Amino acid sequence: MKKIGVAILGLGVVGGGTYRILTEHREFYRKTQGVDIDVVSVLETNPACAQTLGVPEEKIASNIAEVVCNPDVNIVVECIGGVTAAKEYVLAALNIGKTVVTSNKELYAKHSHELEHVAKRHNAGLFFEASCVGGVPIIRTLTDGLQGNKINSLIGIINGTTNYVLTKMTNDGLSYEEALAQAKTLGYAEADPTADVEGFDAAYKLSILSSLAFHTKVPFSKVFREGITAVSKEDISDGKQLGYVLKLLAIGKNTDAGIEVRVHPTFVRRDHPLASVSDAFNAVFVEGDAVGDIMLYGRGAGSLPTGSAIASDIIYAATHSDIKYSTFKNGAEAEKDVNFADDFISAYYLRLSVADESGVLAKIASVLSKYHVSIVEMIQREKAGGKASIVLVTHETHEFAIKNAVEKINSTEIATVESVLRVVS
Numbered sequence: 001m002k003k004i005g006v007a008i009l010g011l012g013v014v015g016g017g018t019y020r021i022l023t024e025h026r027e028f029y030r031k032t033q034g035v036d037i038d039v040v041s042v043l044e045t046n047p048a049c050a051q052t053l054g055v056p057e058e059k060i061a062s063n064i065a066e067v068v069c070n071p072d073v074n075i076v077v078e079c080i081g082g083v084t085a086a087k088e089y090v091l092a093a094l095n096i097g098k099t100v101v102t103s104n105k106e107l108y109a110k111h112s113h114e115l116e117h118v119a120k121r122h123n124a125g126l127f128f129e130a131s132c133v134g135g136v137p138i139i140r141t142l143t144d145g146l147q148g149n150k151i152n153s154l155i156g157i158i159n160g161t162t163n164y165v166l167t168k169m170t171n172d173g174l175s176y177e178e179a180l181a182q183a184k185t186l187g188y189a190e191a192d193p194t195a196d197v198e199g200f201d202a203a204y205k206l207s208i209l210s211s212l213a214f215h216t217k218v219p220f221s222k223v224f225r226e227g228i229t230a231v232s233k234e235d236i237s238d239g240k241q242l243g244y245v246l247k248l249l250a251i252g253k254n255t256d257a258g259i260e261v262r263v264h265p266t267f268v269r270r271d272h273p274l275a276s277v278s279d280a281f282n283a284v285f286v287e288g289d290a291v292g293d294i295m296l297y298g299r300g301a302g303s304l305p306t307g308s309a310i311a312s313d314i315i316y317a318a319t320h321s322d323i324k325y326s327t328f329k330n331g332a333e334a335e336k337d338v339n340f341a342d343d344f345i346s347a348y349y350l351r352l353s354v355a356d357e358s359g360v361l362a363k364i365a366s367v368l369s370k371y372h373v374s375i376v377e378m379i380q381r382e383k384a385g386g387k388a389s390i391v392l393v394t395h396e397t398h399e400f401a402i403k404n405a406v407e408k409i410n411s412t413e414i415a416t417v418e419s420v421l422r423v424v425s
């Protein structure tokens, strides 16, 4: 039977889960896949991690050279995260012709062009299913399941931490700070939650997924990004009153005007399938020209779900002799003839603070009309001190039209626009 030696770099949450899956399923893979996958080496600086997992001492390497030069290692799994050391280790493995499996979205989003270049030169495989949406097999769905389609769009909730925070704000009326504290207690949010709450994590994933979906390089720098730190309890409850639920959506579209890639908090109607994706769960909608809509749903993070994605990459690499690389020119930048549309079309939710007096609404409507922004629905709430909140939802319009209208309203002191959120209509 074919034997495949695996080395795991980093035995934290994801590496530890991978170690458990591979050791517990070894016999199962021998039977079902006809391949003997053996973890022959691990690299971990914290001895407690290896001890907890019961890794035999002789398998613990003391440095990366020992791992990549080990002739029994065929596949190197990178689970250390971050970019600097991870990139150095991955390049060391690829340069020696070892196949690499990584869960590192930041590394892949920022450096896939360099990694792939080296992998090609040394005829090595480079797999990254675990980099996006944890255990949900979105990468292989795009590259192997839907390759008969032109993909028009993908829309998803691809960050579990922010989905947990927004779910708690929506269902339990918590403030952003209270919900984030809960997410930290449960281990969803890290001590420094910036990557999740500012939308970086989702933007890395969207850059990777859109490149695959649209067969062209979508650099991370092209992804419009807005996080959830400014979302208020008021927005959540006003949206609720209008029949909407707030989600951090990652949206990729291939339109006649160009490619649109954006991550931002977005209201979706209560009956939209993404509205019921709660807590730390993830889901991605993909629209293909032949298949229509499909939706994948599941755990986007965690030890065993992410380990599941890594294990399937390992099995794929172990059972396929051909090596697939990008279907597009994977450079550092986008290809010159590809347009990126930043004046995208969306519906909008605006919350304005106004003096509660006659004529104010007419003035707001007049500015919006000047920018061809049309209102679908509106509510007004009394506030203290002779003030009121006006909450509007618009028809679809251009991003730049809304920006200009908001600037005009604020500059003429008719009202203060306190919140602008996009709406999937």
Ligand code: HSE
Pocket (backbone or CB within 6 Å): 105, 158, 159, 160, 161, 162, 188, 196, 201, 300, 301, 302
């Ligand atoms: N921190 C991510 C999330 C998981 O909350 O979804 C890893 O990308």
